Amino acid sequence: PNVTLIQHPLIQHKLTLMRREETSTAKFRQLLREISMLLAYEITRDLPLRKQLIKTPLGPMEAPILASEKKMVIVSIMRAGQGILDGILELIPSARVGHIGLYRDPRTFIPIEYYFRLPDDIEEREVLVVDPMIATGNTAVAAIQRLKQTNPLSVKFLCLIASPEGIDHFHSYYPEVPLYTAAIDDHLDEHGYIIPGLGDAGDRLFG
Numbered sequence: 001p002n003v004t005l006i007q008h009p010l011i012q013h014k015l016t017l018m019r020r021e022e023t024s025t026a027k028f029r030q031l032l033r034e035i036s037m038l039l040a041y042e043i044t045r046d047l048p049l050r051k052q053l054i055k056t057p058l059g060p061m062e063a064p065i066l067a068s069e070k071k072m073v074i075v076s077i078m079r080a081g082q083g084i085l086d087g088i089l090e091l092i093p094s095a096r097v098g099h100i101g102l103y104r105d106p107r108t109f110i111p112i113e114y115y116f117r118l119p120d121d122i123e124e125r126e127v128l129v130v131d132p133m134i135a136t137g138n139t140a141v142a143a144i145q146r147l148k149q150t151n152p153l154s155v156k157f158l159c160l161i162a163s164p165e166g167i168d169h170f171h172s173y174y175p176e177v178p179l180y181t182a183a184i185d186d187h188l189d190e191h192g193y194i195i196p197g198l199g200d201a202g203d204r205l206f207g
């Protein structure tokens, strides 16, 4: 399957701290920001470069810079995606930002859209969708479905923890969309929570 498990030791360590029940909101927020920077570093490994003629104080040089003409777009699935977005923006401050508001009906687990806003020229931009959790996978599928209507150049999805069920569900709809995650947990419970997971990411991030 089209899944990359990002297992840098610092990421694993920070994720463990985030999972702990006793970790405070402030600490959780800080860890999510740090871990998101590390994930972004890993995901952007293959960004194409081009050469540009520059002048250092001591002379000219053909130096590498990012090749894409158009800045990439980070799309945050509200509200927990905001925590990942903040971290990535520290690393890629010029990225453009989109927002998708989706909440999961607690009974049916069906995502309901309440907000959708993307930057201009989305057809010419690469998109990275971020949300800490893929539980049933319904939210991720709904987000990609909605995004694809706007025809971006490419789409990737980044989360922190995914369930095996969620990954299967996601890729049964969108096998071509690369999924990056820091962990694949054991299973989903009957309330659609990832076990062992870290609880409700939005609640842990915002209180």
Ligand code: HSX
Pocket: 077, 078, 079, 080, 081, 104, 109, 111, 131, 132, 133, 134, 135, 136, 137, 138, 139, 140, 166, 192, 201, 202
């Ligand atoms: C949580 O539920 C996460 O941040 C996601 O937005 C969503 C994942 O649930 P699911 O749709 O994969 O079941 O609030």
